[in-house]
Structures are given as structure tokens and as C-alpha cells.
Amino acid sequence: MSPTTLPARQLTVDLGPRSYDILIGSGILAELGTALQSRFRGQRLAVVSNETVAPLYLAQTRSALEQAGYRVTPIILPDGETYKNWTTLQRIFDTLIENRFERGDGLLALGGGVIGDMTGFAAACHQRGVPFIQVPTTLLAQVDASVGGKTGINHALGKNLIGAFHQPCLVLMDATTLTTLPHRERLAGLAEVIKYGVIWDAELFARLETQLAEILAATAEPVIDLLYRCCAIKAAVVAMDEREQGTRALLNFGHTFGHAIESLTGYDGWLHGEAVAAGMVVAARLAARIGLCPPEDAERLHTLIRRAGLPTRLPARPVEHYLEAMIHDKKVEAGKIRFVLPTRIGHAVVRADLTTADLQAVLADHMGDP
């Protein structure tokens, strides 16, 4: 039952000398080696994956690479956000160094956002920077984490606090990998899709509202379309603002509250996308509360997230714990937490002038069982 290969759709992230392509298709993992030949000049690749993804896709990936003449060294890490730390990263460095990887050799991330972030950061630091390739296998990594060059690991006090901007030389996503993705993770990825709708693309948001069931069920053309649309937005935003001096910050919609949830629950209770989903609901309600966003738009978002089966409320913790967790976020400036807030469905802004009273109220309103 091998999937039909469709011609890959292609996007370019335009970053001058650091530009790269995104290939999106169904069954295109088999073309990985060929796709790399014009884009990566090394001879060896360390394929970094985890214990869940490797049994599913490592053999196929390896064979595609070896057929194109690359030598492959697999590095299999434990699965989960709790392992996104220096100890796990060391295993990558140790393998690269013991196997005498050279400056021209590369790293390939085969997995979700955690694998992509860690592999990218290892590539950024190994010998002060070597090439890397993203082959995202989760919806979340495909629509978001694999594009744009943000890499890193977590610190006990906050997510992604240690990292680097390091752009890949190719992102290749095969929608057929989504057939093995657990439903819960698919929903978590959908949260980032919804995010693009809120901050950038009202038409995408409307499509999600009308075709939610079809999108959740589909694996071929409709999903490829969705991946393409999200990656096109991400590529445009990153090309405008690679290092997040401005526009790129909009992509953090829902993430300030979301990171606080992840930090307070120790990174293992909630999936990133689930935390972002609840975070978006709270952020939209905050925007409505201060009169920035029509309450009915906040309500539309709440409804869509609820219909998608994603969480709309925060785990119950003292409000001060949330405020404390958010102050450690990277988006803090001059002691003020910066929030991405929608002004309507399809448009968002960054605001740093929220009062503690408003934050406390909106946190309290959305906490625990309704």
C-alpha cells in the first residue's frame, strides 16, 4: 500500500545567502536524497530521530539518502519535550565527534519539533556551525517549527531559553507521515494552523471553521494545501524579519501563556500545541477585555478551538505562578511582558502595556474546570 507520489509543491524562504526551499508532497520522502544533491555538498549525514519516529521512518529515510550516495549515521534520542536539554544534546555531539564528522557534513532532523529544535541547535554549535536539513514528521513541526531557523533547548526556568538562529538548507515534508501521527498530536499541530488564521489569514480561519472535520480526517491533497498555505505565511514572515525584531513576533500568538503552562506543568503534561491553543483563547479574551478585539472574534476562536477538541482553559495554578513564569519568557522587554493580541480574526499586534489587574482577571477567568 505504498502511497501515490504526487509532484512536490515548492516554496522558498528568501534570506539571501541563507535562502532555502521547502518541499511539500505526499510520498516524497523517497525523493529526499535526490532533492539534497543540489542543496547539500557534504558526504555524510547524521540522521537524528527518536524512539517513536525511527521505527516508522528511519529505514525509508536512510535508504533514500544512501541511494543518493550519502553515508548515514543514525542518532536515536528518547522521545519527549522533557529530553530537550543539554544532556540529550551531548549525545549528538558525542556521536558526531566520535564518528569524526567534519565541517562539511550535515545533520538531518527526522521527527517533530523537539527533534528539529535540538538537531538544529546541535548543527549550529558543532564546530561553530554545520549544515542541517529538516524532515518534519508531525503536523506541528511541518507548519511551524521546521521553518525559520529557530533552534534550541529548554532551561528549567523556561522554554527554548538557550538556542541559536540557524537556518536549514532544505525542509522536506511528506504528508504521508501524518498517517502515523497520534490523533492528539495532530490536534496539537492544528493549533498552530489556527494561529496563522488568527494573526494573518482570515480566509484560512474561515476554511477551518467550515471544513474542520474533513481537514482532521484528510491526509492527501487537502492537507498538502494546508501545509503549503501555513508554510507560505511562515516563509513570508521569516523573510521579512529573520531574527524577530518585529513582525516575526506575531508568530508567538498564544505562546506567552502557552509557555507558562508548559513551564508550570514541567513540560510533560501538555503538548506544546495544546498549551498554545489554551494560550490563544486567553490572549484573545485579553484583547477583547481591553477593547482591542471584538468579543465575537474572541468567541469565534474559542468555539473553533473547542470544536477541534483542543483545551480552552489553563491548568489550575495560583495566578502569581503564571505571572512569574511569564516574566522569564524571552519576549520580556524592560520588565514588561509582551503579548501578541488579535485586533480581529486575521490580524494581530504586539502589546507591552497590559496591566497586572487585567492579566490576573483573565487568568482567573480561564483557569481550571469551567
Next chain:
Amino acid sequence: MSPTTLPARQLTVDLGPRSYDILIGSGILAELGTALQSRFRGQRLAVVSNETVAPLYLAQTRSALEQAGYRVTPIILPDGETYKNWTTLQRIFDTLIENRFERGDGLLALGGGVIGDMTGFAAACHQRGVPFIQVPTTLLAQVDASVGGKTGINHALGKNLIGAFHQPCLVLMDATTLTTLPHRERLAGLAEVIKYGVIWDAELFARLETQLAEILAATAEPVIDLLYRCCAIKAAVVAMDEREQGTRALLNFGHTFGHAIESLTGYDGWLHGEAVAAGMVVAARLAARIGLCPPEDAERLHTLIRRAGLPTRLPARPVEHYLEAMIHDKKVEAGKIRFVLPTRIGHAVVRADLTTADLQAVLADHMGDP
């Protein structure tokens, strides 16, 4: 007995948007805060130093910064190359995060090459990159390590294998800090000065031959002159080739053998400059052996290094251990070790075509007691 303040001499490392100035003078540490005001827009600085340098220069540095309105958080690390690792780096991250350092806040390295490399790497990775400032207090860091943006830590299998290119926003060196530098470390720094003479500047080399004693004794004008000359070479080379695709590799003269010495002796027996000194002698002899360099030029280098009181021979280890250590070096390409070899005093090239027989012979010739 406060030293006379002389007008600082200024150089610029021309790297487009990442350009920065090098200020060189005597007694100019007091002007650090003023010098930063036009070059660094943050409000807080973590001053990273070590247990040896902090008691000598932290108070003065802190006061210069606070007078200019900066808030200072000192981070004092243990002293020595053995601590140039992730465990020590974690202390920097922990302090920054616990003290809520933000993206606009900076790190300032006050110390030698180890402090500069670690502080720079921490600045490269903290929140994916924050500003940093170099205030080198050793001759080696002043003429070499503080300029050019190479940062990193060691791995058990090799030096600086994990790191980043991250340029400082200012390098300020006060020659009076050399008055407290142990003689042995001053000599180690001189090795890098000699390096510039061999690879780039025959006149500098000749001046070292004729004025060695004066240069070793002097602290004011003659040393400032020397710092300026070395930094001017380094700035020119880095501006030509920031990421070491070509010319910059010449600065590694003596370092392939040198890193092997450091790796084989566990980073604590030999100072970096001492290892480079012996490494340069061996590299020059290798160049003479293959007919690339006149034997009399290799001999001039040997003589100068001996007269300076620096080591000219390698510690006795099996030859294979040296070959094994060198193959882990970052400069390996397609399995071939790349050596920087002089063609004469004042000029060098990169060669990757050395035979194992030549390497074995030259290693054996220069090992252990003569």
C-alpha cells in the same frame, strides 16, 4: 599609583552590520562605561570573570560601568581551561535567567581567552543571541582571542569543538592589566604575536628578534604598539573571511599540533600559547622538510621561540596519539588534516596533502627532551 591615561588607539573590524571597534590604551578601563554608551543600548551587564582576575579588576570595571548608568551582575567562574565546559557555562545561563536578563541586556567578558570564549558562547546562545563586550586582560586574549567572534567550549575529545561565531559590540583592552599578568602567561601570549609575524608580517617578526627583551619588559607605549599591530592584522583577516572559509585559516598556524598537545595533556599542563609555540616550530620544520619553506626561516622561528623562553618541543607521547588527536581537529576536511605552513617568514599557506610518513618523522624529531 594610578597609571597615566593615554588617548586610546582605535581600530574597526569591518563586518557590515556586525562591525565593531577595538580600543587599545593604557589606563582606559576607567573609560569603559563611556565607551559603551554609543555602542550598547541595554541597561544591564553581566560581568563574567574568574577567581584570579576578579579580585584585580572587577571593582574598577564595575565602577566604570555603574558611573555610566549600567546595572552590573558579576559572575565569577573558576580559573582555567579545564573549566571551559558546559557545566561552567550553565552557571552563566542560570544567573542570567534567575536575574531575568532580557534580550537587550549584555554580557561582558573580563579576563583571558577562556573567559572570553565562554562568555561569548553564552551570549550567542542565551535567548538565541544577546550583545557582548570583550575586555581582555591577558596578552593572548588581547592580540588574538578577543577579536573575531570565535566563541566556544571544549569537548573531551577536542578543543573548541562546540561553539558559535558571535561578534562582540566592543573590544576594549587596557595594557595596564598586563602588569599583573604572570610572566609565563605573558610569554604564552607572545607566541600568538610571533604567529602574526610568521604568517603575515615579516617586519613585525624582525622587530621581535631585535627587541625581544624590551618588549617582554615594557608595559606602556611599545606594548600598545604591538597590540595595535596584531589587532590590525586580525581585524583585516576577519573582515576578509569572518567564517573561516579561506584566509582566516592562516591564523591557525601552529594550532593543529598545538591543539593536539593540549588535548593529549588534558588541557591543564600546557598553556594554549605554549602549545602553539611548540606547534609552530614543528609546523615550520614540516614545511622545511617538504621543501616549502627555507630551512633557515624555520630555524629563525625556532631560535626566536627558544629565546623567548617558550617550548620548542612536544611532550613525549606515542606518535599515533598525536595523529589520532589531530584527526578530531575542526580543520580536517575529507579525512585529510589541513596544516598552515609558512613558505617564508611573513607568508603562509594551507596544505592538506601531507603524508603520514612526513608527519610521523617530524613529530618524532621534536618530541621529548632534545
